[in-house]
Amino acid sequence: MAHRSCLSAFLLLLLALEFVTVMGVTLPQCRGIVASDVDRVQFALNLEFFEAEFFLFGALGKGVDDFEPSFAQGGPPPVGARIANLDPTIRSIIEEFGYQEIGHLRSIIRTVGGIPRPLLNLTVQAFTEVVNLATNTTLSPPFDPYANSLNFLLASYVIPYVGLVGYVGTIPNLVSSNNRALVASLLGVEAGQDAVIRALLYQRANEIVIPYGLTVANFTNHISELRNRLAMCGVKDEGLIVPLQLGAENRTTSNILSADANSLSYSRTPTEILRILYGSGNESRPGGFLPNGGSGRIAMTFLP
Template identity: 60%
Template sequence: MAINVPTSLFTSLLLLFCSASSLRSSTLSKSDVDLIEFPLNLEYLEAEFFLWGALGHGLDTVAPNLTLGGPPPIGAQQAKLDQLVQDIITQFAFQEVGHLRAIKSTVKGFPRPLLDLSSKTFSKIMDSALNRTLEPPFDPYANGLNFLIASYLIPYVGVTGYVGANPLLKNVHAKRLVAGLLGVESAQDAVIRKLLYVPK
């Protein structure tokens, strides 16, 4: 199965870094800073989940300076992915590292929070979503399909969060940064959907 990842994904990243650079010299209101800092929680989650799932290690190996001394995630592990899914999730992982850099080049940020990425946590989420206890328990690391299902919820939350934040931002450069983040999250969402729904 051949999947074409849109070049707009990479263009969005380039625009994102240009936006972040131009924003450093701008003055942001406290509300703009809060709206830009809040998504750091999700960006840390995405970066760690994708890095661990694809590569078997996280920010402490790839970009320890971005953690600001925050604790390592609990229960994260490398997933059993086929080559295609591993390649795509690796790209997503480094996009999320770029998101963290873009946000932290704009606002001060905060240390990585404690993240529970254990299969037990994802199992509880799936049981709650389906209103029944799955047997065997859902394990996002067991195979590529499970990892994609678990991954799907994360960019979707990012998309809705950035859509909600953008109209509330006052500074044009802050709006451009969030629009760039939104573009990449939307592209990730689309790629995951395609992988989930294209017949194998």
């Protein structure tokens, strides 16, 4: 009886945490999709446009249309994006990230063709809603990602990591070696951007984010937990400070790089990514940063 009770409790824990597999069976919401190489690589443009516009506007006050207007393919300009109040060092880093994203867009478009830029909601309100949902409270004043360097870094914490785990999930499904090489190269830079952002935030992990009374580490933990909840496929996202049992080799509470028990990158499917970007936990219910839904065949397949 005791053995059965322990087993039942263990299974309930797995279900509660929504792991990808339970007793070797993949949960329906976590299964992969059937798609061509072109569709899989083009899907990444949704995130690449997001990053490019947020970084370029944040550092320079102008976006993709000011550098490569043809990339948008008739898609609307982002809403609410603007220059951020950044210190010189952070502005230089974010500017570089923005230029890198232009290169990513160009490389994908040249290799597999482009898609219309999706409508991106980069307003203060969009980020405020994410942070409110993550912290389970209504922050006052509303969280403004453009207010200062720390806020911008916290907002940036939301972005490259989602692209990183998306690329990790994409590579094993690609047939063409050219496409695998492209995505591997994209992944390298996305991982680097995420590492820089996490390292900069880790330096300030115990700093209070004024005026909210939460530390930087608290913010990252809340945001990571929210992404896990929205994606519905287990723990694939971790904040800057973790319990010892989740640290590298169970020997550290620092978590500058988010990774699994063997320090390997987590992966996500396109459906998980859409649930996060929409902020709805539903790949068929647009909202959040993509109010009209994503572009490309994969994203559009799920639209009502």
